[in-house]
Every structure is written in C-alpha cells, then in structure tokens.
Amino acid sequence: MSIENGVRSLEDGVHTDFSSTMSYGSYLELDVLLSAQHPRSEPPHHDELLFIIQHQTAELWLKLVVHELLAARRLLDADELSPARKSLARVKHIIRTLTEQWSVLATLTPSEYAEFRGALGSASGFQSYQYRAIEFLLGNKNPQMLAVFRADPAAHAMLSDILETHTVYDAFLRLLARRGHDVPAEVLDRDVSAAWVEAPALVPVFRAIYEDTAAHWELYETCEDLVDLEDAIQVWRFRHLQTVQRTIGRKPGTGGSSGVKFLQRALELTFFPELITVRTEIGG
Numbered sequence: 089m090s091i092e093n094g095v096r097s098l099e100d101g102v103h104t105d106f107s108s109t110m111s112y113g114s115y116l117e118l119d120v121l122l123s124a125q126h127p128r129s130e131p132p133h134h135d136e137l138l139f140i141i142q143h144q145t146a147e148l149w150l151k152l153v154v155h156e157l158l159a160a161r162r163l164l165d166a167d168e169l170s171p172a173r174k175s176l177a178r179v180k181h182i183i184r185t186l187t188e189q190w191s192v193l194a195t196l197t198p199s200e201y202a203e204f205r206g207a208l209g210s211a212s213g214f215q216s217y218q219y220r221a222i223e224f225l226l227g228n229k230n231p232q233m234l235a236v237f238r239a240d241p242a243a244h245a246m247l248s249d250i251l252e253t254h255t256v257y258d259a260f261l262r263l264l265a266r267r268g269h270d271v272p273a274e275v276l277d278r279d280v281s282a283a284w285v286e287a288p289a290l291v292p293v294f295r296a297i298y299e300d301t302a303a304h305w306e307l308y309e310t311c312e313d314l315v316d317l318e319d320a321i322q323v324w325r326f327r328h329l330q331t332v333q334r335t336i337g338r339k340p341g342t343g344g345s346s347g348v349k350f351l352q353r354a355l356e357l358t359f360f361p362e363l364i365t366v367r368t369e370i371g372g
C-alpha cells in the first residue's frame with residue numbers, strides 16, 4: 089500500500105468482485121437493515137430518523153441481551169459458573185452502552201419532538217417485547233403484560249415461554265443449593281411464573297457468603313455481578329425517565345400511561361432484594 093497525493097491506494101490482494109461470494113453488505117443483510125427506516129410524519133420531519141434509529145439500535149442490543157440472559161440461565165443450570173458470569177458481564181456492558189446512548193436522543197428538543205409525536209399514534213416503548221422479556225428473565229414477571237402482545241403471536245409465544253420458566257436468579261439459587269448452601273425449599277419450589285417476592289430466609293445464605301468471601305469467592309463475585317447488572321438497569325431506567333421528562337414534561341404517554349409518574353414507579357422495584365437486605369446486616 090502506498091499513499092500518493094494523500095490518497096491510500098488499494099493493496100493488490102483486496103477483493104473487489106462480490107458477485108458470487110460473501111461481502112460485508114450481504115453478510116450483515118444491510119439491504120434489509122438499512123431499508124427499514126420509514127419516517128411517518130408528513131412531510132418527513134428531519135428528526136424522526138434520529139428517533140427511529142435510536143429505537144432500532146436499542147432493540148438490536150436488547151436482542152443480544154435476551155440471547156445472553158438465556159445463555160446465562162442455561163449455563164447456571166449446567167453448573168458452568170464462569171461462562172455464565174461472562175454473559176452477565178456482557179449484558180452489563182450492553183446496558184451501559186444503551187445508557188450512554190440517551191445523550192443522542194437528548195439532543196431532540198420538546199419542540200422538535202412535538203412536531204412529529206402525533207405520527208407515532210399509540211406506539212410506545214411499553215410495547216417492546218424484548219424489554220419485557222428481559223424484565224421477566226430477571227424476575228419482574230407480570231402476566232398482565234402479555235395482553236399487549238396478543239396481536240403478535242411470535243412475541244406472545246416467546247414471552248409466555250419466558251414467563252412460565254425460571255429466572256436467571258432462580259437458576260443461580262438452584263446452583264447455590266447444589267453447592268451445599270441452605271437455600272430454603274420454598275424458594276427452590278416456588279411458582280416460577282410469579283413475580284419474585286423477597287424471601288427473608290434467603291438472606292442468611294448470602295450473609296454466609298459475604299462474611300467469608302475467601303471460602304465462597306466465585307459465588308460472592310457472582311452475587312456482585314447480579315448487583316452490578318441491576319445497578320446498570322436502574323441507571324438506564326433513570327436516564328429514560330430524565331429524557332422523557334425533558335422531552336414531554338408531565339404529558340401522558342402514547343402507550344396510555346401517566347408518563348413520567350408511571351416510569352418513576354419502575355425505579356422502586358429491585359430484582360434481587362435479598363442482595364440489598366444482606367448489606368444492611370453485613371458487619372452488624
């Protein structure tokens with residue numbers, strides 16, 4: 089390769105004929121991906137493309153989060169703790185990327201958004217089945233949410249399956265029991281399709297781990313992975329709330345909720361309450 093007059097010339101080996109082989113665009117199906125942005129405002133509003141791409145990129149990352157959480161659950165079931173932790177770490181980094189991404193959408197002013205919000209009709213992030221799958225996989229289950237997906241049989245089936253099967257937390261607690269920890273039977277035998285409810289009898293199990301970290305190092309680190317993940321999701325939720333507030337103030341949402349107030353309530357939930365309660369007790 090050489091540079092002549094500021095232009096980098098192609099090396100001799102660089103492929104340029106892709107008529108019969110795999111290329112970047114064909115491997116990534118860019119024809120499909122890049123032809124799926126259709127602003128609905130009439131005439132098309134300049135900022136609607138930002139809104140669409142922000143959501144599409146978020147949904148792509150959410151797809152990977154679901155994939156990794158399913159893997160983490162499977163690996164925990166198979167007693168493969170280290171690879172499970174790798175998936176959890178990846179999820180945490182994806183969520184952090186999604187949180188960073190809010191700053192792009194925050195460049196959309198209330199006046200600009202108001203100019204095309206009407207084109208969204210009753211569409212809302214509330215109808216994201218991948219987001220709901222993640223909440224379900226982490227224990228925030230609610231069968232009422234399925235109603236939103238009645239018109240989408242594939243999404244409905246995927247969510248029903250995740251609703252009815254155990255969570256990542258259930259998988260971790262079963263692993264703890266297999267490794268000799270005194271996980272209460274009522275926790276192990278719980279109805280996994282129900283939302284997680286704090287189990288005070290589980291706190292001594294975590295207390296034993298946190299009070300002798302050397303003896304339980306990898307389990308202790310996994311508990312902290314879960315806390316890290318929850319932390320990352322709460323920060324994402326908070327940035328969503330802040331972005332919504334600066335964009336639509338206290339207007340009701342297009343999904344039919346009260347808007348900011350509805351989103352505030354989600355911040356009160358915790359996926360792993362015993363991992364918070366144990367902190368009150370450590371060293372005390």
Ligand code: HEM
Binds near residue numbers: 142212336351
């Ligand atoms: C200007 C941008 C945005 C506004 C004004 C906004 C507004 C809202 C509002 C008001 C809700 C409550 C449900 C409703 O009644 O509609 C909601 C829910 C939701 N939004 Fe957004 N949103 C924005 C961007 C995003 C983005 C980029 C995502 C990324 C995927 C997203 C994901 C969600 C999710 C998952 C929910 C359901 C939350 C839950 O059930 O706890 N939103 N949004």
Ligand SMILES: N[C@@H](CC(=O)c1ccccc1NC=O)C(=O)O
Binds near residue numbers: 213336341343
């Ligand atoms: N709920 C939003 C609308 C909204 O944000 C939205 C609409 C269509 C597709 C994705 C959306 N994002 C997240 O809720 C609003 O009330 O303005």
